[in-house]
Amino acid sequence: MTHRIALIPGDGIGQEVTPIGVRCLEALGKRPGLDFAFTEFPYSCEYYAEHGAMMPEDGIEHLRPHDAILLGAVGYPGVPDHVSLWGLLLPIRREFQQYVNLRPVRLLRGLTSALRNRGPEDINYLVVRENNEGEYSEIGGRLYDGLPEAMAVQATVITRKGSERILDYAFRLAQSRSRKRLAYATKSNGIKHTMPFWDEQVAAMAPNWPDVQVDGYHVDILAANFVTHPDWFDVVVGTNLFGDILSDLGPATAGGIGVAPSANINPSPDMPSMFEPVHGSAPDIAGQDIANPIAMIWTVVMMLEDLGEQEAADDLMGALETVTGEGRVLTRDLGGQAGTREFADRVLAELRG
């Protein structure tokens, strides 16, 4: 069976790490019974410079017939972020109702935490981010623009359907883990309407998962606890914005943003999910072969799992952690000297055995 993969290298270091993801898949695709077909899409800020749009009007339709989308990174100086992101990344997440953004935070073997006295046994949790609604809404605008009385207003929208489905995913995930703990981020003490509503959804669903221990934290304290008590966490669920912040903060304690993978998942088989490293396009280091490809390799592992290829996923993750565990070949952000490709070569050599 052939897995059809849409590739969107995008901008900056996205163009350097995506080919590495492809090389991993090609190596695995040599195994009997495992096969990948790639279609590359040039959607990016460069595309925007030429066409005035991040992707063609029917871009979504081109992506639809794939089993998964592998995206590098989006964004480049000269194109305002809200243009590039709302023209590509965010529409994909929404049109395909990829309502789960799953972001593992785990200190890989051999890597050093930015936290004092913390090792791999202390940092191992999953951030589950609502990925379709909440604080990222298109509803809003300005009044009196340009005048002293100017203001901007933006609506956060949290629906019962939207919160139930992400919470359901998070509860299920927590139950599947040995510690069975679910922390949820809120801010119902300051944000008066949406956050108490979110809390009520959690409270209404919790009795259906009697073996899951549920703990609510205001997001400010939760962020603090990611630093002071990372070992408390197992599965952590939050709205779009809170999940965004927590899933950059977590990796900062676990080897840095250069290692963090993510999956934008629609659990239904009818729609493609999208897989992307958490790091952005990092224009400052682009084109120098110094970007860390760990995030991309780990992201490919998540894609393989989602495609049902657990054995291939385990093997790739095993190869990756063997290399980090040895600690001889590491990129600069991790204190090593290896280039992007050199590190990837080492992982591929390990994978081939």
Add this chain to the structure above:
Amino acid sequence: MTHRIALIPGDGIGQEVTPIGVRCLEALGKRPGLDFAFTEFPYSCEYYAEHGAMMPEDGIEHLRPHDAILLGAVGYPGVPDHVSLWGLLLPIRREFQQYVNLRPVRLLRGLTSALRNRGPEDINYLVVRENNEGEYSEIGGRLYDGLPEAMAVQATVITRKGSERILDYAFRLAQSRSRKRLAYATKSNGIKHTMPFWDEQVAAMAPNWPDVQVDGYHVDILAANFVTHPDWFDVVVGTNLFGDILSDLGPATAGGIGVAPSANINPSPDMPSMFEPVHGSAPDIAGQDIANPIAMIWTVVMMLEDLGEQEAADDLMGALETVTGEGRVLTRDLGGQAGTREFADRVLAELRG
């Protein structure tokens, strides 16, 4: 000249640390030319249990004729957070237009950072939080409550006046410091209306402060950088919610939430400012004489500075850091064995010389 101080011990450990703040002030008040008059207000969750409101209807008017308000903490189990906070803390911040929430993040001498290999020279910045508008708004509500179609909507409102005044404060503060750096938190890549508006205010004002170096960060990356590069930061400004998150996260890297002070400032002399530790009421440890009084003592230092009593402020801060620097008497959260009062006694002994 007598400084009239309104005291609101509030709930939980607020009741234990506020008397310590008072003892510091009383000790300093023995000096010639320095005098404090205290009026205590019982506004709290206990008050709510008796009267059905966190404070009387004219509570704000009772507080108004003071030079400063010293608040312990608000919130207790049984009273929903949004009731207790929107009934006391948040109205005070708003009615007195305390639009600056100033929160220093500095690793005190002798304390250990949760970050690996980071000392006092690495962690020394000020979070300036917009304190009156933004994401904490009363605008919003529900539709279809109780039905499957239920949703909650909440408006974030950012005004030009509101952002200009907080940014002006932040620029001024940055300029007064030796490094003259201002970082601002945004999320204009995801939050389409309010955040680009906020960015525009920064861009419009920056040319008026040519010697201040301005750097914008999306809040997710900013949070990550508080962990990986705390030494990059000098003054950090953010909207209400972002400032809230960042000012809990920062202290988590600098001795924990038990040490973090804050000032809710209206720079005009016509209205009282309010001073409060960042920690909450912490019902789990209340009444056990184990709360860390550092946050309250440091908060009193900020109050003294605001009242123009710089020498007294310096002396109290000096006494505090002498004690932390010795490291012999510390509370449990810092790895010591001292009780709340024992630690405070040691600081007071040092202050008296």
